[in-house]
Amino acid sequence: MPDTLLEVRDLRIQFPTNDGLVKAVDGVSFTLDRGATLGIVGESGSGKSVTSLGIMGLHQGTNAQITGSIQLDGEELVGAPSSRVRELRGSKMAMIFQDPLSAMHPYYTVGAQIAEAYLVHNQVDRKTARKHAVDMLGRVGIPQPAARVDDYPHQFSGGMRQRAMIAMALSCDPELLIADEPTTALDVTVQAQILDLIWDLQQEYHSAVIIITHDLGVVAELSDDILVMYAGRTAEYGKAEDVFDRPGHPYTWGLLASMPRIDEARLERLLPISGTPPSLIRVPSGCPFHPRCRYAGLTDGRSQTEVPNLREVEPGHLVACHLTADQRRTARAEQLLGDVGTPAVQTRQGDV
């Protein structure tokens, strides 16, 4: 029986700056069940990391303006007192960061850093906490955990450091685990080990996982649901197999077409998305993707003026795009055949 652990409704996170208001997250909604995995995909500046930091309550002390609702197990986190969020952070929700070398303190041993959260959230003495740290290191597959617990982060390899970070995040048995680009800094064979580890631990602890990445391959490996973000908004949201088998948003098509694939025949030419991601201060009017979209011309100017709402294209599969079902089908068929006609912007003049 699915039971919802996390419900995010119309989340908006904005940062006032001297240059204007940065709308880093602009109306994002999703739900996550216990034991399920949500993959959030997007390019740099799409708001995926800001969303995760917002859930963890890590925008405190910045000038971020957060509105909307984040409910963790029925408890509202937006506007909750920081002392309460602090209690939850580490015990009920935890995070794995991208770069374990900069996320760990170089002056403290790995064991001390893992034991710290356990000491804070549980009434135990140091000895028990240390024993727990050794257990956790063993659990995440570090050989000879009893000996390595007193090592410093620099004595660990990249993959081991990421394992130690996972041990740290899981030390209080959190119900929600957020992994922000957990494997981006790692080699492929180590990446495969870490993805396996996250998978196995999730089966064991039955925790809900949010995995944030720009790598569509990584999300496909782990996710039940997928949320594609663009310029702080949701472009597409649905079950992983629906989004990969029948992607509905031209941006998702672009992402899929622009990455070379090892499992399929080699294409003579990649089909990049023209242009660059927009500035979050001056988000394009209407659909934020329209300046880069090949099909924006088909919508009689609505792309330029009207923000597309998320619409259901099939049960449980939402797409924010003005194209009609017929237009989308034709456009997608063209895309797949590689017959994309004249691109809206000359590909050579990719940027600017």
Place this chain on the structure above:
Amino acid sequence: MSTPVSTAGTSGTSSGAGDGLLEVSGLMKYFPVTRGVIFRQKIGAVQAVDKVDFSVPAGRTLGLVGESGCGKTTTGRLLTRLLEPTGGRIMFEGRDITHLSMGKMRPLRRDIQMIFQDPYSSLNPRHTVGGIVGAPLRLQKVKTEKGIKATVQELLELVGLNPEHYNRYPHEFSGGQRQRIGIARTLALRPKLIVADEPVSALDVSIQAQVINLLEDLQSELGLTYVVIAHDLSVVRHISDQVAVMYLGKIVELAGRDQLYAKPRHPYTVALMSAVPVPEPVRVEGRRGRRERIRLAGDVPSPLNPPAACRFHTRCWKAQEVCRTQEPPLAELVSGHKVACHFPENTDAVP
């Protein structure tokens, strides 16, 4: 080992050993590890690159792929002579450039250029785009027909940037645009050989494809020869004609792109390929499932003290006694496909 000297300007159709634009044989780089401050003692050496052989025909692309610490970047820096080789030989257009002095190397720098990984740290933030792209022309004192400014503007146009941005600074550009500025600088002297070290790994997915396409266009327009160093197997497959897989300072497999990806023979290559995540969810009875893959245990051993004989034997699932005692040579199994392994995969017939 004989290395035939070929005439300069080899045609692009040539292949095989002995007639490449770039010929590398037995290339080695050991970094000494020392102890003590006043009385420095050499206590060992990091064998970053250990007896590597390959050749790149003119107009073609060689991909060097491997995980961090395999020596691919060091190899690139040896080719461009940013590092001094410990041993071996590098022949460029039939000329031995292995130990050329700085002064003798300088004119050759026109022909051999490099593209760097990080477009943020490889451009000086205090120089304008015009200054950055024009610098090689000034340094080499190249006289240009229309002056440096016009030439730079042509280069900017060639890489898909607006020539009017001549006076802007790097911070005004996005990551993809900065990488284009770096490429324009690389092209300024019309090099023959370009060593590109992770040219797209710092870029967003949609921008990666733009830069890959740009590199391919430039190759066909200008007849460039590339050595592309990357860790991303799918990118290497897309861009290369020949691919060399490196592990702990050695080439373990070297083959044509299609051959290598269709039938990888070295167990390491097989494991590497199976580790690449594929953007296609696996479903088992309606629930998400896991892809079957070869899992390598542990980490890459230290290059300070690499395993004896076959360097991969500590992590290989096929390793036997012979792998621990005898080093497998990089041998041509099938025509154009070299593998250094006692028990290669994907062999059609049992020998």
